[in-house]
Amino acid sequence: MTVTTLPPAVDRTPARTGAATVRRDLRAWVADVADLTEPDAVVWCDGSPAERQALLDGMVAAGTLIPLDPVLRPGSYLARSDPSDVARVESRTFICSRAQADAGPTNNWRDPDAMRAELAGVFEGSMRGRTMYVVPFSMGPLGGPISQLGVQLTDSPYVVVGMQTMTRVSRRVVAMIDAGASFVPAVHSVGAPLRTVSGTAVADVPWPCNDTKYIAHFPETREIWSFGSGYGGNALLGKKCFALRIASVMGRDEGWLAEHMLLVRLTSPQGRRYHVAAAFPSACGKTNLAMLTPSLPGWRVETLGDDIAWLRAGPDGTLRAINPEAGFFGVAPGTSVATNPAAIATLDHDTVFTNVALTPDGDVWWEGLTPEPPEGLVDWTGQPWEPGCGRPAAHPNSRFTVAAAQCPTIADSWEDPDGVPLDAIVFGGRRATNVPLVAQAHSWEHGVFLGATVSSEQTAAAEGTVGELRRDPFAMLPFCGYDMADHWAHWLRVGATLDPATRPLVFQVNWFRKDAAGRYLWPGFGENVRVLAWIVEQVDRARGERTDVGAVPSPVGLLPAPGALDTSGLDVTDEDLRALLDVDPRTWAVEADLTEDFFAGFGDRVPAALHHQLALLRERLSGTP
């Protein structure tokens, strides 16, 4: 049977009605996609350890995975991707809302009907010769009040194993859907059929993919169609596609927030607990902050999530947050016992590594793991590698996929379905100049302004020029499923519903400021607890639980007062500290002009409150001697 158009969703709920439910018949949808893509077999997954092991064994036999040494790295594997398929492809990521204006100026918009027709062409027969796996999953604890269900169809066993780690895959999800729960349908194909239309066999390769890629989202009908890539952010559809792009639209319509944020619990030496969420752009330190080993005695940091948080006002007026994921898909390079010992311990066993280097004894290596590389490395492309050869041994965006439960610093409450109450929200970016180590927003509105104006140097997590400065509002530039300016308005709206007495305070941080010689001024990693400690002490002061002076005003926000940031035992000179907190009114006047240009790109959708914040910033800057 030839299907020329994609099966439409059963009930097209128009945008902005407040109704999230788009009901579909699960089995009919699976059958329709199978008719379109023509797999040889359809397998309904249950998420069991036996299923995972069988898939892993199959991938070893197929050459997709290399088993690592069972003593050095039990239950672990190395995958080498096609060299062209190593990162998210933002240029091929589409938001197909009915109205172009709803996608906003920062997303690639496509007309949904035109995109459906185009996708029907590329998906037709795309699974020939392969198995189509049906992966029912929950984002967030199964049945939790903030959680959501999805079903991913995929012809990639690597993706099934990744989804088993990153989400909660379970047959119970099917039972919940049968009982009437709505779900997000997500279709994925690597786009490498093993038979041509005429039936000629095509040889398989270890990492099948296609030069043509589509990462397409239909926000109104809450659908995802991904074609041509096996890389995490493009292919594990529960992650960026669902938990950020589609969920951000659900949140807009239903009054909650889906954000690119880590989530931690901080305990002070006095035993007081705080919860902090922080949004940094891709490869800018979320995983590292989430697993931080504090350098300050008496402080404790526990991990709740490292990449995505869903935020919802609780009945008591607090802002509650869950981590919708179940695992970490983290950046390998730079991860070491010195920078992130908790991550290193997490990766001890049962980890899938992608695009790292292989040691002669069957273990993994990447730049920064040890000061010196071991001898006899094989690089991420499978070639022998020597120091000084001019190529990295591990791809700069090489990653590990591992269950969050394996993390030694995981908080006991990380799976609490009701989430944790947030005390502080932090925005950050990678800025060599200008942006101080830490600043506190003057108000919620100013906090939204700080989030909206984040800029950061581009990293290897997506295609593009590494190091180029770009605006990345809320660290959501590649992940917001609707107009970014509407997202800012939504943040203002959500903030207004929170109890001002417990509403989280908002901060901005920058671990990446450099001196004229290009040296990082701040040691970062475990030392970042000093900044977190100041942040939660500011929370105490705001709630009247401390009366000492913690902050001094600056044009860009409140900065730590002299002595308020604990620098005891820190190897940073007073001069470096001054440079870290320096706010130069001349360069900031330029930033303000750039912000005005940036806002202009969103036309009249920018909330008036943010124009007002820009005016206030300029006022404060001109008042600086």
Ligand SMILES: Nc1nc2c(ncn2[C@@H]2O[C@H](COP(=O)(O)OP(=O)(O)OP(=O)(O)O)[C@@H](O)[C@H]2O)c(=O)[nH]1
């Ligand atoms: N200098 C410095 N580098 C850091 C710090 N924290 C993290 N990094 C480096 O930044 C890179 C990315 O850090 P991650 O924590 O993996 O970034 P992430 O925000 O979780 O990234 P995504 O998974 O892409 O969303 C790694 O190479 C880290 O070593 C820090 O405090 N200082």
Ligand SMILES: O=C([O-])CC(=O)C(=O)O
């Ligand atoms: O989604 C991915 O591929 C990895 C990630 O966390 C990001 O890029 O922010």
Ligand SMILES: [Mn+2]
């Ligand atoms: Mn991320």
